[in-house]
Amino acid sequence: xxxxxxxxxxxxxxxxxxxxxxxxxxxxxxxxxxxxxxxxxxxxxxxxxxxxxxxxxxxxxxxxxxxxxxxxxxxxxxxxxxxxxxxxxxxxxxxxxxxxxxxxxxxxxxxxxxxxxxxxxxxxxxxxxxxxxxxxxxxxxxxxxxxxxxxxxxxxxxxxxxxxxxxxxxxxxxxxxxxxxxxxxxxxxxxxxxxxxxxxxxxxxxxxxxxxxxxxxxxxxxxxxxxxxxxxxxxxxxxxxxxxxxxxxxxxxxxxxxxxxxxxxxxxxxxxxxxxxxxxxxxxxxxxxxxxxxxxxxxxxxxxxxxxxxxxxx
Numbered sequence: 002x003x004x005x006x007x008x009x010x011x012x013x014x015x016x017x018x019x020x021x022x023x024x025x026x027x028x029x030x031x032x033x034x035x036x037x038x039x040x041x042x043x044x045x046x047x048x049x050x051x052x053x054x055x056x057x058x059x060x061x062x063x064x065x066x067x068x069x070x071x072x073x074x075x076x077x078x079x080x081x082x083x084x085x086x087x088x089x090x091x092x093x094x095x096x097x098x099x100x101x102x103x104x105x106x107x108x109x110x111x112x113x114x115x116x117x118x119x120x121x122x123x124x125x126x127x128x129x130x131x132x133x134x135x136x137x138x139x140x141x142x143x144x145x146x147x148x149x150x151x152x153x154x155x156x157x158x159x160x161x162x163x164x165x166x167x168x169x170x171x172x173x174x175x176x177x178x179x180x181x182x183x184x185x186x187x188x189x190x191x192x193x194x195x196x197x198x199x200x201x202x203x204x205x206x207x208x209x210x211x212x213x214x215x216x217x218x219x220x221x222x223x224x225x226x227x228x229x230x231x232x233x234x235x236x237x238x239x240x241x242x243x244x245x246x247x248x249x250x251x252x253x254x255x256x257x258x259x260x261x262x263x264x265x266x267x268x269x270x271x272x273x274x275x276x277x278x279x280x281x282x283x284x285x286x287x288x289x290x291x292x293x294x295x296x297x298x299x300x301x302x303x304x305x306x307x308x309x310x311x312x313x314x315x
Contacts, residue, residue: 160190174209
């Protein structure tokens with residue numbers, strides 16, 4: 002529990018000496034609770050850095066942070082209203098450092114063999130021109146929504162598609178955990194009668210917690226990881242140079258990543274053993290990674306995952 006006197010001393014040692022009693026009281030409550038309302042810092046940027054280091058001890062400057070959609074105060078010093086940037090140019094191993102030569106050789110081998118049904122249902126595939134998320138529902142007529150969400154457990158889709166019209170949407174595991182911006186509660190989904198009720202699904206679903214926030218912003222679509230577990234993301238827009246590898250990025254708790262930039266959409270791509278790649282589809286797995294360097298080769302082997310289908314260009 003944060004005592005105000007000890008907290009004031011700690012902030013002063015970090016270079017944030019001028020902290021009002023009201024700010025101190027609010028910050029102590031927030032740090033105890035792990036979240037809360039905005040706390041204006043005014044021009045005291047050192048206070049923002051000092052308090053945010055409670056979450057990210059290695060933080061050096063504010064440029065490493067991005068304000069979350071739930072925050073309404075531009076100079077807020079609530080550390081839980083900030084997310085640390087996950088830089089795509091330096092992905093953490095072993096999930097995303099794929100050997101391109103190894104992938105090319107495997108593609109060559111697969112071209113020689115007969116394509117099986119399992120090989121066709123691989124990551125980022127379009128079956129008969131539709132995404133996996135359609136799951137037999139056919140094509141859509143897009144109206145005002147900027148994306149649609151489909152939640153999967155292994156190879157089974159759970160519930161119906163969720164249309165997103167608000168700028169930011171929370172995807173979370175408990176009905177009381179959303180931020181109030183409009184959310185997709187996974188616990189509220191109606192289970193299919195043939196849904197896989199396996200232990201790994203139950204354990205992973207219990208870890209989703211606050212989940213993720215997906216936000217349509219001026220510079221693209223951003224993913225904010227609000228849970229206590231990492232999430233794993235695959236999007237052709239993340240790394241155009243390595244798109245053929247369909248890299249999977251690990252986004253640590255409290256970090257964020259731009260998963261799609263509408264001003265620089267990825268080029269059309271087709272892989273020999275997969276077929277056309279949906280350039281406007283993003284896959285997000287909760288807690289479990291997948292890919293050539295991981296025990297799960299495909300996203301459909303992940304216990305709990307989300308497919309984000311972005312609206313086509315108007």
